[in-house]
Amino acid sequence: MLSYISAKEAAEKWEISQRRVAILCAEHRVEGAMMVGNMWIIPSTATKPIDKRIAQKDKPTPIAPKPFVKWVGGKSQLANEIERVLVDSGRAFTKYAEPMVGGGALLFCLASKYQFEEIYISDINAELINAYTVIKNDIDGLIAKLFDYQMLFLPMDESGRKLFYYTIRERFNNTTLSSETATEKAAQFIFLNKTCFNGLYRVNKNGQFNVPIGAYKNPTICDERNLRKVHSTIQKVKIVHGDYSLAKSFIDANTFVYIDPPYRPISETSAFTSYTTETFDDGEQIRLARFVDDVAAVGAKVVLSNSDPKNYDAEDDFFDNLYTNYTIHRVSAARTINSKGEKRGKINELLIHN
Numbered sequence: 001m002l003s004y005i006s007a008k009e010a011a012e013k014w015e016i017s018q019r020r021v022a023i024l025c026a027e028h029r030v031e032g033a034m035m036v037g038n039m040w041i042i043p044s045t046a047t048k049p050i051d052k053r054i055a056q057k058d059k060p061t062p063i064a065p066k067p068f069v070k071w072v073g074g075k076s077q078l079a080n081e082i083e084r085v086l087v088d089s090g091r092a093f094t095k096y097a098e099p100m101v102g103g104g105a106l107l108f109c110l111a112s113k114y115q116f117e118e119i120y121i122s123d124i125n126a127e128l129i130n131a132y133t134v135i136k137n138d139i140d141g142l143i144a145k146l147f148d149y150q151m152l153f154l155p156m157d158e159s160g161r162k163l164f165y166y167t168i169r170e171r172f173n174n175t176t177l178s179s180e181t182a183t184e185k186a187a188q189f190i191f192l193n194k195t196c197f198n199g200l201y202r203v204n205k206n207g208q209f210n211v212p213i214g215a216y217k218n219p220t221i222c223d224e225r226n227l228r229k230v231h232s233t234i235q236k237v238k239i240v241h242g243d244y245s246l247a248k249s250f251i252d253a254n255t256f257v258y259i260d261p262p263y264r265p266i267s268e269t270s271a272f273t274s275y276t277t278e279t280f281d282d283g284e285q286i287r288l289a290r291f292v293d294d295v296a297a298v299g300a301k302v303v304l305s306n307s308d309p310k311n312y313d314a315e316d317d318f319f320d321n322l323y324t325n326y327t328i329h330r331v332s333a334a335r336t337i338n339s340k341g342e343k344r345g346k347i348n349e350l351l352i353h354n
Contacts, residue, residue: 003043004042005043006039007022007025010030014048025042029049033046064109065226065229070194071199077334078349081329085303093301094117094118095117095119096116097300098259099257100122100260101122101132102128106258110256118236119238120238121234129240134182135231145184149221150221153191161195165192168191194220197214245291248294252298256301257301261284262280282318285322289322289323296354301353301354304353306319308330330349331348332348333346
C-alpha cells in the first residue's frame, strides 16, 4: 500500500525549505503529490525533482564575491529582501538582468546561489563598466597594477599619500579610455575608489572625477582573492555600457530584473553625488517607470528600489502614484553616506515589484 509523507517531512528529507516543496508540488514537479485540505502530501517513495534554479544549493554554498568597489547606494543590506521577492514568486528564472549594476552587490549574491543560464549587466558609467570588463578579460594585468599601487601607497606618510593620490587622479582624468588604456584606467579607478573620501564616485560638469582623498590608514587596494572570485563569477556575464533601456532586448518572461536607479533626493541637501554629467530628475524617474511597465508586460519579474520621500514629507506620494499598479514595500535601511556620523541612521527605502 502506498504511503505518504507531509511537505514538512519531504523538506527535511530533501534538505530544502517546506515552501519550496509546496512550489514544486504546485508546478506538478513531484509525481503523485496531492493536495489534501490546505496541505500537500507526497508519496514516501517520491524523489526530489531536478530543480535548475536551486540545484547548486545541494552543495556547500561557496563564499560569494563582494563588490570590488565601494558604491553609494550599494544593496548589500537589502539583498535578502530582494531575494525574498525572487523566492516568493515561485518561478524558476533562467535569466537575470541588472541594467543599473553599480557595485554589483545583488549580482554577486544571486549569481553565487542561482544557476542562471544568462546574465546581463549594464551601467551608464563608462569607467565602472570598463572595470567590470577588465576584471573579466585581464584579471592578471589588473592585479599586477593594483599590487604596485598598494606597495607604493601604503608605506607613504600623509603628504606623500596626498601627492600620489592627486597624481593618479589627474592621470585618470586626463587619459582617454580605449582598448590600450583599459587596464590602466581600471586600476586607477579602483585605486581612487579605495582611497578617496567615503568611496564616492562623483564627477563635475566636465565629467572629471573630483572627490578628495580619504583618511584611511590601511586601505586594501589590491584584494586579489576577491577580484579573482569576481573574475570567475562574471565569465559568462554580458557586460554593456549604456542606458538601461538597452536591456529590453535581453529581457523576456524568464528573466528576473533588478533596477537600482539614482535615488530621488529625500531632502534639499541629499542630492550631492553625480555619477555622470547627466542628472536623473523626476522626468527620468517617470521614463524609468515606463521601462518597468514595458518589461513587466513581457512577463519578467521586476524589482526596483528607490528612496522613500515620505521619510521627510508624509504627503509626498510621487512613487505611490507612479507605481500604483505595483506592490510597494517600505524597508528599513541604514543611511551611511553623510559626512557627519550623527546624521547617519535608519530610514525607509522602497522596494517596488510586479
